[in-house]
Amino acid sequence: MYETNPKKLQEAYYATAYQLGGHGKRNVQVLKQAFEEMDGQLDSDQYGAGELIENFQDKIAAFLGKESAVFFPSGTMAQQIALRIWCDQRGLKKVAYHPLSHLEIHEEDGLKELHGIQPILLANRDRLIRLDDVQNMPEEVACLLLELPQREIGGQLPAFSELEEISAYCRQRGIKLHLDGARLFEILPFYQKTAAEICQLFDSVYVSFYKGIGGIAGAILAGEKAFTETSKVWKRRHGGDLISLYPYFLSANYYFDLRRDKFAQYYAEARELANYYQQCPGVTTRPAVPVSNMFHVHIRLPKATLEPVLLSVYEQTGIGFTHYLREVDETNCYFEVSIGDNYARIPKEAIKTAFELLAEKLGEVVS
Known part of the structure; x- marks a missing residue:
């Protein structure tokens, strides 16, 4: 019986x-290219500062x-700080987000352990947060976090009109709305909107510079000046004020x-690639038609x-199709695709x- 070997794949x-x-490969050349024409005396x-x-x-x-x-060295730091600020302002340490939010599954309970903030999980793991979920939240919260696109379910997106409705509802109820926009740049073509x-629609926004943009690391947290000035204090408390951040932000x-x-x-290339996958036996994409440059x-x-x-x-x-496979159950697996510069280089x-x-080959083994 064949034994899987993630390293071999x-x-x-x-x-x-x-x-x-x-x-392309994340190697030192990524940094060298960015600095190639920089004035070394800057x-x-x-x-x-x-x-x-x-x-x-x-x-x-x-x-x-x-x-x-x-500018923050990491999105994890930026988002925890954003939620802390909104909770302190409201005097309520409860926030709402999706069960598969990065804060819930990838941060070792940092929000809870470092800030004592209790998350209220909305919707179920397999679908987006809808307006009804927000209107029927079981508890009062200081802030609602929406991730656009929702990565862990294939990068799905709500209709823009529903975002507007959620935003209006939150403002009516005094609930701050925070955008996990780690992949914000990637969704602009689908919505046909500017950033x-x-x-x-949001009171605060986080964006990443190493995902679709392909930088070394780092993130931006944006909002009103009073909010960002408070975030600088928390950045110092988190140890995020490195002596210099220029390799990252430059x-x-x-x-x-x-x-x-x-x-x-x-x-457009993601939609083309998804169509190739869908013509293979036993293969589906999620979403069926991608809404950004990524899909599962x-x-x-x-x-x-x-x-x-x-x-x-x-x-x-x-x-090469993927460097990893994730098990759904004993008979199904999946991987994520994110289109960048590589695709256009391939004949x-x-x-x-x-x-x-x-x-x-799949036709020979898929039942």
Whole structure:
């Protein structure tokens, strides 16, 4: 019986000539490229202050349509701080978010352990938070967090009209609305809205600079100036005021400028790629039609059956589909796809050939 080997799949993926997702390997070249044409005599920031970092923060605040913004070394830090500020302001340490929010499943209960904040989980794990969920919250909360797109269920999005209704309801009830916009740039083509038009619905906004943008690390927290000034105090308390953050925000600025206008291309390519997957036996995508540059691929096979199929296709075609598989149950598994610069570099005929072989091999093993 075949035993799965995650390391072998990962090594085979990165050994292929082309990988379908991402921007390329995260290596030192990513940083070198960002700094290649920088003036080495520019003064660095110090403890979050200085012309370079302040100009970048102002630039992103304007892009998001917010009064002010603060650069953080991590989104985890930024979001916990945002929720703490809103809870302190309301005098109520309860917030609401999705059961598969990053704060709930990836942060080792940081919100609870560091801030004593109790989360109220809305909706179930398999669907988005809807207006009815917000209107019928079982307890009073200081803040509602919405993640756009909802990554853990394939990057699904609500209709923009429903976002407007949720925003209006929260404002009527004095509930602060925070946007987990880790992938905010990625959803602009679907909504056909500017970032500012989306962010105006929210009291505070977090965006990431290493996901779709492809920077080294770091995040922005934006909102009214009083909010961001308080966030700076909490950033110091969290140890986020490094002596210098310039490797992070200068690379963020470089890749933001490089890729900010490419997300419509990535979105169209994601829809094309999803269609290729859907023509393979036993394969579905979630959502069926992607609403951003990312989606999940679900395959009706156990990992132990699918892994050797993928390894064979990688070896024969030089195309890498994924570097990992996650088990849903004993007979199903899935992986995430996120389109970046890589996809456009691959010859179309090579993609077509790889999917024809994948479909043939899956047809032999999918019942």
